[in-house]
Amino acid sequence: xxxxxxxxxxxxxxxxxxxxxxxxxxxxxxxxxxxxxxxxxxxxxxxxxxxxxxxxxxxxxxxxxxxxxxxxxxxxxxxxxxxxxxxxxxxxxxxxxxxxxxxxxxxxxxxxxxxxxxxxxxxxxxxxxxxxxxxxxxxxxxxxxxxxxxxxxxxxxxxxxxxxxxxxxxxxxxxxxxxxxxxxxxxxxxxxxxxxxxxxxxxxxxxxxxxxxxxxxxxxxxxxxxxxxxxxxxxxxxxxxxxxxxxxxxxxxxxxxxxxxxxxxxxxxxxxxxxxxxxxxxxxxxxxxxxxxxxxxxxxxxxxxxxxxxxxxxxxxxxxxxxxxxxxxxxxxxxxxxxxxxxxxxxxxxx
Amino acid sequence: xxxxxxxxxxxxxxxxxxxxxxxxxxxxxxxxxxxxxxxxxxxxxxxxxxxxxxxxxxxxxxxxxxxxxxxxxxxxxxxxxxxxxxxxxxxxxxxxxxxxxxxxxxxxxxxxxxxxxxxxxxxxxxxxxxxxxxxxxxxxxxxxxxxxxxxxxxxxxxxxxxxxxxxxxxxxxxxxxxxxxxxxxxxxxxxxxxxxxxxxxxxxxxxxxxxxxxxxxxxxxxxxxxxxxxxxxxxxxxxxxxxxxxxxxxxxxxxxxxxxxxxxxxxxxxxxxxxxxxxxxxxxxxxxxxxxxxxxxxxxxxxxxxxxxxxxxxxxxxxxxxxxxxxxxxxxxxxxxxxxxxxxxxxxxxx
Numbered sequence: 001x002x003x004x005x006x007x008x009x010x011x012x013x014x015x016x017x018x019x020x021x022x023x024x025x026x027x028x029x030x031x032x033x034x035x036x037x038x039x040x041x042x043x044x045x046x047x048x049x050x051x052x053x054x055x056x057x058x059x060x061x062x063x064x065x066x067x068x069x070x071x072x073x074x075x076x077x078x079x080x081x082x083x084x085x086x087x088x089x090x091x092x093x094x095x096x097x098x099x100x101x102x103x104x105x106x107x108x109x110x111x112x113x114x115x116x117x118x119x120x121x122x123x124x125x126x127x128x129x130x131x132x133x134x135x136x137x138x139x140x141x142x143x144x145x146x147x148x149x150x151x152x153x154x155x156x157x158x159x160x161x162x163x164x165x166x167x168x169x170x171x172x173x174x175x176x177x178x179x180x181x182x183x184x185x186x187x188x189x190x191x192x193x194x195x196x197x198x199x200x201x202x203x204x205x206x207x208x209x210x211x212x213x214x215x216x217x218x219x220x221x222x223x224x225x226x227x228x229x230x231x232x233x234x235x236x237x238x239x240x241x242x243x244x245x246x247x248x249x250x251x252x253x254x255x256x257x258x259x260x261x262x263x264x265x266x267x268x269x270x271x272x273x274x275x276x277x278x279x280x281x282x283x284x285x286x287x288x289x290x291x292x293x294x295x296x297x298x299x300x301x302x303x304x305x306x307x308x309x310x311x312x313x314x315x316x317x318x319x320x321x322x323x324x325x326x327x328x329x330x331x332x333x334x335x336x337x338x339x340x341x342x343x344x345x346x347x348x349x350x351x
Numbered sequence: 352x353x354x355x356x357x358x359x360x361x362x363x364x365x366x367x368x369x370x371x372x373x374x375x376x377x378x379x380x381x382x383x384x385x386x387x388x389x390x391x392x393x394x395x396x397x398x399x400x401x402x403x404x405x406x407x408x409x410x411x412x413x414x415x416x417x418x419x420x421x422x423x424x425x426x427x428x429x430x431x432x433x434x435x436x437x438x439x440x441x442x443x444x445x446x447x448x449x450x451x452x453x454x455x456x457x458x459x460x461x462x463x464x465x466x467x468x469x470x471x472x473x474x475x476x477x478x479x480x481x482x483x484x485x486x487x488x489x490x491x492x493x494x495x496x497x498x499x500x501x502x503x504x505x506x507x508x509x510x511x512x513x514x515x516x517x518x519x520x521x522x523x524x525x526x527x528x529x530x531x532x533x534x535x536x537x538x539x540x541x542x543x544x545x546x547x548x549x550x551x552x553x554x555x556x557x558x559x560x561x562x563x564x565x566x567x568x569x570x571x572x573x574x575x576x577x578x579x580x581x582x583x584x585x586x587x588x589x590x591x592x593x594x595x596x597x598x599x600x601x602x603x604x605x606x607x608x609x610x611x612x613x614x615x616x617x618x619x620x621x622x623x624x625x626x627x628x629x630x631x632x633x634x635x636x637x638x639x640x641x642x643x644x645x646x647x648x649x650x651x652x653x654x655x656x657x658x659x660x661x662x663x664x665x666x667x668x669x670x671x672x673x674x675x676x677x678x679x680x681x682x683x684x685x686x687x688x689x690x691x692x693x694x695x696x697x698x699x700x701x702x
Contacts, residue, residue: 162560209513
């Protein structure tokens with residue numbers, strides 16, 4: 001691991017769609033944001049819709065009739081890959097906080113091992129969104145020649161202080177929950193309150209004030225659906241946040257959340273360029289790049305996607321920067337599929 | 352009280368600067384944001400610097416050689432005015448959650464009583480910033496003819512869902528802290544964790560990502576000032592948030608915070624205009640208005656200050672909208688004094 005320590009017999013969960021061709025030159029790897037698993041889209045093995053269901057599949061924007069697509073669950077996550085909730089084979093106990101310090105370079109290297117294990121020397125395209133976009137830059141800078149092209153979505157070449165502050169506060173909410181208990185919780189004593197706050201803060205920063213102004217305005221719940229006390233859920237926007245928290249709290253391991261969150265803060269491509277983001281990006285040699293984001297993203301502002309395109313262009317790539325006018329903020333790549341899909345399909349079609 | 356209930360023998364803390372002239376036409380009332388008290392500036396009685404020290408005083412932007420300035424601590428606050436931490440004379444116990452539901456109209460009406468009690472029929476200017484700007488609109492719409500002019504700073508005619516979401520989460524952090532104990536805490540069992548999260552989230556939304564990018568970048572604390580575990584405070588921005596939380600946690604009553612926070616969500620001038628902000632503002636007749644804010648404010652975006660200026664202009668006011676290009680976000684009115692001061696002084700000089 002980059003910061004020391006090692007994982008013995010670590011496992012990486014992944015899913016695949018489409019068929020690898022004889023030349024092994026039609027493979028796409030997707031590295032994900034903090035919380036999604038490898039199930040990006042439905043398949044014959046698992047017909048449930050994936051987190052990028054409308055983007056990926058036969059005849060869709062990422063067309064699995066042409067491409068062999070792999071999606072990896074991040075190392076350290078809790079969706080099948082080895083993470084803090086798993087048993088440490090050395091001690092026979094769950095890792096919990098004994099899990100080694102995790103970086104996005106470790107996440108990237110695990111993805112690279114997976115690709116090599118599938119017999120692929122060079123990806124046709126490496127796609128990374130949000131945290132996965134940082135992992136993807138870590139992949140490219142550490143493994144020269146490992147990809148022909150790159151799609152970088154709503155991400156950053158380094159974590160900026162506003163995003164660090166948000167994530168630090170999410171972690172604090174979990175860590176201050178007495179049920180977190182220094183990582184030693186169980187189902188009966190679970191940091192629900194902390195996870196709820198962390199998730200709600202996530203949802204707030206993943207969307208945009210503009211979208212919510214139009215969507216929720218000042219709409220209130222019917223009075224028969226409200227408690228009487230003045231601090232009860234009263235506005236639709238509060239109910240929306242509560243719904244998102246309910247869905248998430250018990251579906252993501254709190255320690256995994258902490259590790260991946262901190263890994264995001266630590267990521268800084270400038271480490272590979274003598275302290276300069278530009279120099280580091282220029283060291284990555286790749287044929288074609290699409291760096292794309294939206295104008296309402298407060299967590300990964302557009303200026304950071306422009307920086308990626310400019311930096312990779314400096315390394316010789318034909319790099320395109322696309323700024324979408326989408327109201328949905330950071331989450332737009334998950335929900336504004338038509339806008340993102342067209343740009344991604346156009347890029348892939350031209351490969 | 353607007354939502355029912357009453358306060359018996361309620362107290363309003365205030366401070367004054369300058370001298371009321373014989374015509375009683377040089378009075379300015381300042382209504383504050385959620386947390387500040389009445390001590391806006393130093394005085395002969397209290398020489399400690401106030402929260403608007405560089406704005407207010409003899410020869411300053413709000414020149415107390417000319418103006419008689421009053422600053423009121425909001426009703427429901429804990430800085431001298433009656434709030435949830437005070438003893439309910441009816442029961443002999445602290446109000447805590449038995450404090451009546453509080454609205455910004457109640458805050459406004461308490462301010463109006465204060466002004467009348469000082470023998471002032473009509474203010475030369477009513478100034479409100481942040482939450483106090485909403486209280487000020489509540490003041491004007493309920494008391495026709497009570498002010499000749501109005502300065503509306505970094506505020507809104509109604510709470511929008513993004514701001515409601517942030518405040519709802521701040522309240523949740525306090526309410527989920529086991530030490531909050533449904534409002535029955537004491538110094539030994541105090542909701543420190545909840546207050547810390549609430550304050551940090553406040554600070555994050557009061558400033559701007561742009562300012563922090565320049566100010567903190569990815570600067571880290573010296574390693575001898577850090578704990579070794581991966582979730583310890585490591586980046587300067589985390590240390591900055593911790594410092595702000597430390598200063599605040601025990602200096603503001605958590606129940607007061609909840610009440611004033613919810614009052615802010617509830618405020619909607621449209622209630623006075625048949626559901627229309629524009630119609631409500633048009634009902635306010637006032638000679639001159641300055642509505643001012645900054646382009647980096649994510650909590651009270653500029654579009655809301657423009658809406659105030661446009662609406663009051665519709666009621667006949669000579670209303671000016673000033674958009675400042677300030678990196679400090681919502682807090683700019685507290686820290687970017689030169690920019691705000693010049694605009695405010697120019698407006699007051701012309702009265």
